[in-house]
Amino acid sequence: MTGRQGVILYGPPASGKDTVTAALAELNSQYVQFTRLKVGTGKSAGYRMGTAEQLRELKAAGDVVYANSRYGNTYAIDRPGVDAAFAAGVPVVHLGQVDGIQALVSGYPAQWLVVLLWCPREVTARRSAGRGDGDTAARLAAWDATREDLDAHPDLAWDLTVDTTAASPQDAVRLIDQMLAQRAGAATA
Numbered sequence: 001m002t003g004r005q006g007v008i009l010y011g012p013p014a015s016g017k018d019t020v021t022a023a024l025a026e027l028n029s030q031y032v033q034f035t036r037l038k039v040g041t042g043k044s045a046g047y048r049m050g051t052a053e054q055l056r057e058l059k060a061a062g063d064v065v066y067a068n069s070r071y072g073n074t075y076a077i078d079r080p081g082v083d084a085a086f087a088a089g090v091p092v093v094h095l096g097q098v099d100g101i102q103a104l105v106s107g108y109p110a111q112w113l114v115v116l117l118w119c120p121r122e123v124t125a126r127r128s129a130g131r132g133d134g135d136t137a138a139r140l141a142a143w144d145a146t147r148e149d150l151d152a153h154p155d156l157a158w159d160l161t162v163d164t165t166a167a168s169p170q171d172a173v174r175l176i177d178q179m180l181a182q183r184a185g186a187a188t189a
Contacts, residue, residue, distance in 0.1 A: 004110040005180050006082075006091045007031070008101055011117035012146035013139040014127035016164035016172070017094040018046075020117060023169040027177060030089035037081060040073025048081065066103035070096075071138055082108050090180070096146055098153045113179055116161045117172070121147075123165055 007024070009017045024031035038047035039055050055076060058064050063079040077093065077100065085091035095101055105112050119127070124143045128136040150156070160179060162172045 003184075004086050005184065006034075006086070006093065006110045006112050007176060007180070008093050008095055008104060008112050008114045009117055010095045010098075010101055010114065011164075012096065012119070012121075012124055012143040014124040014131070015117040015119045016162075016169065017117060019169045020115075020162075020164075020172050020176075021092045021094070023173040024092060024176065027173050028090075031092055032085055032089045034077070034082065034085045034091040034093040036094075037076040037078050038073055039076070040071075042071065042073060047075075050076075065107045066100045068097055068100060070142060071135065077104060077108075079108065086110070096142060096149075098149045098156060101156075111183055113159045113176065113183070115172075115176060116158045117164050118161065119164045 009020060011017060021031070021033045025033070033046070035046060035048050037050045037055065037058075038044070039050050039052055052074075055064070055067070055074060058076065058078050058080075059067075065077045065079055065082065067074055067076040069075075082091065082093075082104075085093075093104060095104070101114060105114070121140065121143050125136060125140055128139045133139055160172075160175055162175070164172070
Protein backbone atom coordinates (compact mmCIF):
# COMPACT_ATOMS: atom_id res chain seq x y z
CA MET A 1 0.00 0.00 0.00
CA THR A 2 1.23 3.44 -0.86
CA GLY A 3 1.69 6.14 1.79
CA ARG A 4 -0.36 8.59 -0.27
CA GLN A 5 -3.60 9.63 1.40
CA GLY A 6 -6.82 10.81 -0.19
CA VAL A 7 -10.35 11.57 0.92
CA ILE A 8 -13.55 10.36 -0.72
CA LEU A 9 -16.67 12.35 0.15
CA TYR A 10 -19.81 10.40 -0.71
CA GLY A 11 -23.31 11.71 -0.41
CA PRO A 12 -26.38 12.94 -2.20
CA PRO A 13 -26.56 16.35 -3.88
CA ALA A 14 -26.36 19.27 -1.43
CA SER A 15 -25.11 17.07 1.41
CA GLY A 16 -22.12 19.35 1.91
CA LYS A 17 -19.33 17.93 -0.26
CA ASP A 18 -18.32 21.36 -1.61
CA THR A 19 -18.66 23.02 1.79
CA VAL A 20 -16.58 20.38 3.58
CA THR A 21 -13.95 20.46 0.82
CA ALA A 22 -13.67 24.25 1.09
CA ALA A 23 -13.31 23.97 4.87
CA LEU A 24 -10.60 21.31 4.45
CA ALA A 25 -8.66 23.58 2.08
CA GLU A 26 -9.07 26.44 4.56
CA LEU A 27 -7.68 24.26 7.36
CA ASN A 28 -4.73 23.06 5.28
CA SER A 29 -3.87 24.04 1.72
CA GLN A 30 -2.64 20.47 1.10
CA TYR A 31 -6.30 19.44 0.67
CA VAL A 32 -7.21 19.87 -3.00
CA GLN A 33 -10.47 18.99 -4.66
CA PHE A 34 -10.10 16.47 -7.44
CA THR A 35 -11.71 17.94 -10.53
CA ARG A 36 -13.47 15.27 -12.51
CA LEU A 37 -13.40 15.24 -16.27
CA LYS A 38 -16.82 16.23 -17.60
CA VAL A 39 -18.03 15.48 -21.09
CA GLY A 40 -21.22 17.31 -21.91
CA THR A 41 -22.88 20.65 -21.31
CA GLY A 42 -24.00 22.85 -18.46
CA LYS A 43 -21.98 23.92 -15.45
CA SER A 44 -18.25 23.90 -16.15
CA ALA A 45 -16.98 25.39 -12.88
CA GLY A 46 -15.32 22.68 -10.80
CA TYR A 47 -14.76 20.36 -13.76
CA ARG A 48 -12.12 19.75 -16.39
CA MET A 49 -14.25 19.95 -19.51
CA GLY A 50 -13.37 17.34 -22.09
CA THR A 51 -14.58 15.83 -25.31
CA ALA A 52 -16.01 12.43 -26.13
CA GLU A 53 -12.82 11.75 -28.11
CA GLN A 54 -10.62 12.50 -25.07
CA LEU A 55 -12.73 10.15 -22.98
CA ARG A 56 -12.45 7.40 -25.61
CA GLU A 57 -8.64 7.84 -25.66
CA LEU A 58 -8.44 7.63 -21.86
CA LYS A 59 -10.59 4.49 -21.88
CA ALA A 60 -8.47 2.90 -24.63
CA ALA A 61 -5.32 3.58 -22.56
CA GLY A 62 -6.92 2.04 -19.45
CA ASP A 63 -6.82 5.41 -17.69
CA VAL A 64 -10.47 5.72 -16.69
CA VAL A 65 -10.77 4.58 -13.08
CA TYR A 66 -14.51 5.28 -13.00
CA ALA A 67 -17.10 7.00 -15.16
CA ASN A 68 -20.79 7.63 -14.71
CA SER A 69 -23.57 9.49 -16.46
CA ARG A 70 -25.90 11.89 -14.72
CA TYR A 71 -27.78 15.04 -15.72
CA GLY A 72 -27.14 14.16 -19.38
CA ASN A 73 -23.35 14.33 -18.99
CA THR A 74 -20.50 11.87 -18.42
CA TYR A 75 -18.19 12.38 -15.45
CA ALA A 76 -14.87 10.53 -15.21
CA ILE A 77 -12.20 9.90 -12.62
CA ASP A 78 -9.10 9.48 -14.74
CA ARG A 79 -5.70 8.20 -13.67
CA PRO A 80 -3.75 11.23 -15.01
CA GLY A 81 -6.13 13.55 -13.16
CA VAL A 82 -5.75 11.65 -9.89
CA ASP A 83 -1.97 11.59 -10.38
CA ALA A 84 -2.00 15.39 -10.75
CA ALA A 85 -4.21 15.77 -7.66
CA PHE A 86 -1.80 13.67 -5.58
CA ALA A 87 1.11 15.73 -6.91
CA ALA A 88 -0.68 18.84 -5.64
CA GLY A 89 -1.48 17.46 -2.17
CA VAL A 90 -4.24 15.36 -0.58
CA PRO A 91 -7.03 14.88 -3.12
CA VAL A 92 -10.64 15.18 -2.04
CA VAL A 93 -12.85 13.24 -4.45
CA HIS A 94 -16.62 13.80 -4.56
CA LEU A 95 -18.74 10.78 -5.40
CA GLY A 96 -22.42 9.96 -5.40
CA GLN A 97 -22.22 6.28 -6.36
CA VAL A 98 -20.97 3.33 -4.30
CA ASP A 99 -19.62 1.77 -7.52
CA GLY A 100 -17.40 4.84 -7.87
CA ILE A 101 -16.02 4.40 -4.37
CA GLN A 102 -15.30 0.74 -5.00
CA ALA A 103 -13.68 1.49 -8.38
CA LEU A 104 -11.45 4.22 -6.94
CA VAL A 105 -10.41 2.28 -3.83
CA SER A 106 -9.60 -0.87 -5.82
CA GLY A 107 -8.36 0.85 -8.99
CA TYR A 108 -6.06 3.55 -7.63
CA PRO A 109 -3.63 2.53 -4.88
CA ALA A 110 -3.70 4.97 -1.98
CA GLN A 111 -4.92 5.17 1.60
CA TRP A 112 -8.46 6.40 0.99
CA LEU A 113 -10.51 7.79 3.87
CA VAL A 114 -14.13 7.17 2.88
CA VAL A 115 -16.61 9.64 4.40
CA LEU A 116 -20.40 9.52 4.15
CA LEU A 117 -21.94 13.00 4.25
CA TRP A 118 -25.69 12.77 4.71
CA CYS A 119 -28.74 15.00 4.85
CA PRO A 120 -32.46 14.27 4.52
CA ARG A 121 -34.18 14.65 1.14
CA GLU A 122 -36.04 17.80 2.22
CA VAL A 123 -32.73 19.40 3.20
CA THR A 124 -31.34 18.64 -0.27
CA ALA A 125 -34.44 20.30 -1.76
CA ARG A 126 -34.05 23.39 0.43
CA ARG A 127 -30.27 23.69 -0.09
CA SER A 128 -30.57 23.12 -3.85
CA ALA A 129 -33.22 25.83 -4.21
CA GLY A 130 -31.26 28.12 -1.91
CA ARG A 131 -28.13 27.92 -4.02
CA GLY A 132 -30.09 28.62 -7.18
CA ASP A 133 -29.88 25.20 -8.87
CA GLY A 134 -32.05 25.20 -11.95
CA ASP A 135 -32.43 21.44 -11.78
CA THR A 136 -33.60 20.76 -8.23
CA ALA A 137 -35.94 18.00 -9.47
CA ALA A 138 -32.93 16.19 -10.99
CA ARG A 139 -31.01 16.70 -7.74
CA LEU A 140 -33.86 15.09 -5.80
CA ALA A 141 -33.89 12.17 -8.25
CA ALA A 142 -30.14 11.83 -7.60
CA TRP A 143 -30.86 11.92 -3.83
CA ASP A 144 -33.31 9.04 -4.35
CA ALA A 145 -30.71 7.12 -6.38
CA THR A 146 -28.10 7.70 -3.65
CA ARG A 147 -30.49 6.35 -1.00
CA GLU A 148 -31.21 3.29 -3.17
CA ASP A 149 -27.46 2.82 -3.72
CA LEU A 150 -26.85 2.85 0.04
CA ASP A 151 -29.73 0.46 0.66
CA ALA A 152 -28.27 -1.93 -1.94
CA HIS A 153 -24.91 -1.96 -0.08
CA PRO A 154 -25.79 -2.35 3.61
CA ASP A 155 -22.42 -3.96 4.35
CA LEU A 156 -20.38 -0.98 3.14
CA ALA A 157 -18.13 0.25 5.95
CA TRP A 158 -17.57 3.98 6.26
CA ASP A 159 -14.47 5.40 7.90
CA LEU A 160 -16.61 8.32 9.05
CA THR A 161 -20.30 9.27 8.81
CA VAL A 162 -21.36 12.90 9.18
CA ASP A 163 -24.94 14.16 9.38
CA THR A 164 -24.47 17.61 7.85
CA THR A 165 -27.66 18.88 9.48
CA ALA A 166 -26.18 18.19 12.93
CA ALA A 167 -22.43 18.71 12.50
CA SER A 168 -20.77 21.90 11.31
CA PRO A 169 -18.36 21.74 8.37
CA GLN A 170 -15.56 22.58 10.83
CA ASP A 171 -16.49 19.60 13.01
CA ALA A 172 -16.43 17.30 9.96
CA VAL A 173 -13.10 18.72 8.82
CA ARG A 174 -11.53 18.32 12.25
CA LEU A 175 -12.55 14.64 12.32
CA ILE A 176 -11.32 14.00 8.77
CA ASP A 177 -8.00 15.70 9.43
CA GLN A 178 -7.52 13.81 12.73
CA MET A 179 -8.30 10.46 11.11
CA LEU A 180 -5.78 11.07 8.32
CA ALA A 181 -3.14 12.12 10.86
CA GLN A 182 -3.79 8.97 12.91
CA ARG A 183 -3.47 6.80 9.82
CA ALA A 184 -0.24 8.53 8.82
CA GLY A 185 1.13 8.00 12.33
CA ALA A 186 0.13 4.34 12.32
CA ALA A 187 1.77 3.85 8.92
CA THR A 188 5.10 5.25 10.16
CA ALA A 189 5.05 3.42 13.51
